[in-house]
Amino acid sequence: MASLIQEFEYDIFISYRQKDNKYDGWVTEFVDNLKKELEATFKEEISVYFDINPHDGLLETHDVDASLVDKLKCLVFIPIISRTYCDPKSFAWEHELKAFVEQASNDKFGLRVKLLGGNVANRVLPVRIHDLNVSDVGLFESTIGGVLRGVDFIYKSAGVNRPLRASEDHPQDNLNKTYYRDQINKVANAIEEIISSLETGQSKTGEEKAEQWEPERETGKGDKRQGLPRKAISNQKSRKWLIMMISLVMFFAGAFALYKILKGDTKSFDIAKLEKSIAVLPFINDSPDQENTYFINGIMDEILNNLQRIKEFRVLSRTSTEQYRDSNKPTIPKIAKELDVNYIVEGSGQKYGNKFVLRVQLIAANNEKHLWGESFEQEIRETSDIINLQSQIAKAIAEALKATITPEEKQLIEKKGTINLTAYDFYQRGKEEYQNYLSDISNTEALRKAEQLYKKANEYDSTFAPAYIGFANVYWQKRFYKDYFSKNFLDSVLILSDIALSFDDQSAEAHLLKGSYYIERDKPDLAILEFDKAIKYNPNYWDAYALISYQIYFFSRRNKDFVKGLEYSEKAVRLNHGKQLPQLLRILGSQYVWCAGFHEKAKYYIEEAFKLDGDTNAYRFQLAEGETAFQNYNKAIELLNKNYVRDSTDVILLDFLAYNYYMLDQSKEALEYVRKFEDRLEEASWVYYSSMKRVGYVYWQNGYKKEAVHWFDKQKEVSEKALKMGRFYSIDANYDLAAVYAFLGDKKNCYKNLKEVAKVNVCQLWLLSSIKDEPLFASIRNDEEFQQIAGEMESKYQAEHERVRKWLEEQGK
Numbered sequence: 001m002a003s004l005i006q007e008f009e010y011d012i013f014i015s016y017r018q019k020d021n022k023y024d025g026w027v028t029e030f031v032d033n034l035k036k037e038l039e040a041t042f043k044e045e046i047s048v049y050f051d052i053n054p055h056d057g058l059l060e061t062h063d064v065d066a067s068l069v070d071k072l073k074c075l076v077f078i079p080i081i082s083r084t085y086c087d088p089k090s091f092a093w094e095h096e097l098k099a100f101v102e103q104a105s106n107d108k109f110g111l112r113v114k115l116l117g118g119n120v121a122n123r124v125l126p127v128r129i130h131d132l133n134v135s136d137v138g139l140f141e142s143t144i145g146g147v148l149r150g151v152d153f154i155y156k157s158a159g160v161n162r163p164l165r166a167s168e169d170h171p172q173d174n175l176n177k178t179y180y181r182d183q184i185n186k187v188a189n190a191i192e193e194i195i196s197s198l199e200t201g202q203s204k205t206g207e208e209k210a211e212q213w214e215p216e217r218e219t220g221k222g223d224k225r226q227g228l229p230r231k232a233i234s235n236q237k238s239r240k241w242l243i244m245m246i247s248l249v250m251f252f253a254g255a256f257a258l259y260k261i262l263k264g265d266t267k268s269f270d271i272a273k274l275e276k277s278i279a280v281l282p283f284i285n286d287s288p289d290q291e292n293t294y295f296i297n298g299i300m301d302e303i304l305n306n307l308q309r310i311k312e313f314r315v316l317s318r319t320s321t322e323q324y325r326d327s328n329k330p331t332i333p334k335i336a337k338e339l340d341v342n343y344i345v346e347g348s349g350q351k352y353g354n355k356f357v358l359r360v361q362l363i364a365a366n367n368e369k370h371l372w373g374e375s376f377e378q379e380i381r382e383t384s385d386i387i388n389l390q391s392q393i394a395k396a397i398a399e400a401l402k403a404t405i406t407p408e409e410k411q412l413i414e415k416k417g418t419i420n421l422t423a424y425d426f427y428q429r430g431k432e433e434y435q436n437y438l439s440d441i442s443n444t445e446a447l448r449k450a451e452q453l454y455k456k457a458n459e460y461d462s463t464f465a466p467a468y469i470g471f472a473n474v475y476w477q478k479r480f481y482k483d484y485f486s487k488n489f490l491d492s493v494l495i496l497s498d499i500a501l502s503f504d505d506q507s508a509e510a511h512l513l514k515g516s517y518y519i520e521r522d523k524p525d526l527a528i529l530e531f532d533k534a535i536k537y538n539p540n541y542w543d544a545y546a547l548i549s550y551q552i553y554f555f556s557r558r559n560k561d562f563v564k565g566l567e568y569s570e571k572a573v574r575l576n577h578g579k580q581l582p583q584l585l586r587i588l589g590s591q592y593v594w595c596a597g598f599h600e601k602a603k604y605y606i607e608e609a610f611k612l613d614g615d616t617n618a619y620r621f622q623l624a625e626g627e628t629a630f631q632n633y634n635k636a637i638e639l640l641n642k643n644y645v646r647d648s649t650d651v652i653l654l655d656f657l658a659y660n661y662y663m664l665d666q667s668k669e670a671l672e673y674v675r676k677f678e679d680r681l682e683e684a685s686w687v688y689y690s691s692m693k694r695v696g697y698v699y700w701q702n703g704y705k706k707e708a709v710h711w712f713d714k715q716k717e718v719s720e721k722a723l724k725m726g727r728f729y730s731i732d733a734n735y736d737l738a739a740v741y742a743f744l745g746d747k748k749n750c751y752k753n754l755k756e757v758a759k760v761n762v763c764q765l766w767l768l769s770s771i772k773d774e775p776l777f778a779s780i781r782n783d784e785e786f787q788q789i790a791g792e793m794e795s796k797y798q799a800e801h802e803r804v805r806k807w808l809e810e811q812g813k
Helices: 026-041 067-071 091-105 134-144 180-200 230-234 236-262 267-273 290-308 318-324 332-339 383-400 407-413 421-439 444-460 465-479 491-503 508-520 524-537 542-554 562-575 581-595 599-613 617-629 633-646 651-663 667-684 689-701 705-725 730-744 747-757 765-773 784-810
Strands: 010-015 074-081 112-114 120-122 154-157 160-163 277-280 343-352 355-364 369-379
Touching: 010 091, 010 180, 026 180, 067 091, 074 091, 074 180, 091 134, 112 180, 120 180, 277 290, 277 318, 277 332, 290 318, 290 343, 290 355, 290 383, 290 421, 318 332, 332 343, 355 383, 369 383, 383 407, 383 421, 421 444, 421 465, 444 465, 465 491, 465 508, 491 508, 508 524, 508 542, 524 542, 542 562, 542 581, 562 581, 562 784, 581 599, 581 617, 581 765, 599 617, 617 633, 617 651, 617 765, 633 651, 651 667, 651 689, 667 689, 689 705, 689 730, 705 730, 730 747, 747 784, 765 784
Parallel strands: 010 074, 277 343
Antiparallel strands: 112 120, 154 160, 343 355, 355 369
């Protein structure tokens, strides 16, 4: 059967090693299924060359059937890449793969195809049925002159690396999470994309291939034609006119471009201004032993961290790219579009014994052009062998993107951690377990393992700063709620952070931890100093931007700055496109409405979050927050009741429903939710501190005076303890005390605390709305002193609201 395009014998050529078809006829079954898929993909008949008995095992010296040369005149060449295929002595390698590459490189289309969508593909379309070692990958890529990109049919589980079967016994156990039927479809679609591009004649990726030139010869009329193309001999005059016209067009185009440059128009050269935004995709562990995944992830993490230290870069967090760990990940351009970056870093590695091999490449996302790439094979004698390599890669990427690395950044990138290999290994294992815990906080076993591994790392090197930071993170997760009102609350975190900083005073992670400690101990000024240092040493630290925005510039008593808070929140959103992104967007929306009073702006970010995770309870809860801030309590209740139908046990939802009824002074309706909220508090074994006064009021209004007094007393106890011990909750404690004392008729203590509330530099909208509608203030609402305080708060809110409005206007938002 002929090819769809004249001059070619076949559309597809299947190349394979016969031994890969002996055991279960995998290749034969693949070809049969592919043909069926092609029938459903193409309107035309597609010709496939597949030799059921290939000349496998022939050496290079053996004769080759001359007819094979014609059969290799095909549009797409599919090698079945196995553990044995990459063998230069085999017939398939020498006389099929290499022969096709040479032949296709010189035919009318060339080896590389410019696809209709603008991307570039190789006419060699590999189908991989085994994970390969690095040397074989390198051999294959050097032969085809590009990266091994194809469709994988690999089943992987513990100790298993075999071809994916059409009917798997336990498909869910496949670590690659691939399905045979989907992979067949991918192969057919890739073939269709290549052939369609060839048929339309848009496949050239570089300069047009030169025509075949003839040697010097006589024309028969006595004149010599030296080195002219065959076609040119018959139409030389027309070609002269064509050349003249092209020259004129090029002259005027060049003159126009020069004129535009001299006039200062640089739009044509915007590529030089392209933002250096980078996503580092999860590195692939090519080791036979999946236990080495932590090691490959550790190298990826350090390369990522080094890139994040370069201020000229915008580097996304690890959580942003973890979603692409699956082998079914989208194309590079699609990933880049989803992550809003211009460059992608890919890598893979193997560790065997005390050696590892690493392959890393930098790709321009718009055209998949490889800007830099290198393979490294390293024996691990000491940690500097790993650290030097990681810093070398970061510097190479910076050089490829023409980024400037300051001396300070260079020092950070080249910083040595520990010289003890065992300590380094324990730390990397601990870090992997801690990541497992963060992915699923119910996985307390992972947290326990992380703690033990961090301790082990410090046993082998007591000066290794990252291990102290890791141990401090574990302590925070384990003890936060248990020790909230203890005298030494989180002091161990401070001690461990200080120890880490004594060995590495430029650790962004240690400064972030220390800043978080100061936040919880209600010392915002000290927290700002630490957060600023964290950002100085890692300008791409999304966690730092998010924490300082939320806990300092919006909800701290003394350091509110809504403009700076919004700037930092937006930076966090730009640096994290992972599973936290919807929540970051909702927090940004909450800051706009709950604090700054911009309802429509808030809705925009809430809707952006909705696009990512759909009609969740969090979506409606956030919308309800906006309605509550603007005193639209009935509308908020309507939204929250939709959540209640879905989940009537959510303790925060129950509290917020009670809050909105409470603000309407509808205590009878609030009672149902207050009781359920109280029950859930006991189950949850933690206290929602500001809610106690509302619970007491609702009980009082419904005639349950004993219960009411209990909760009022509890509110006073918790609030006074928070103020005395300096806890982050103390930002609300004065308000809660003022409300309770107002209801109990103790005006002296009421105004004492209310005046502390009024000392805030900036007033959030929610606080202003609460003061205006708070039922517990009913007895003093008409007092001149209360009116004066409420007026001061409103003035502070309006001033910051106007400041944010001007900032938005200046930003064109």
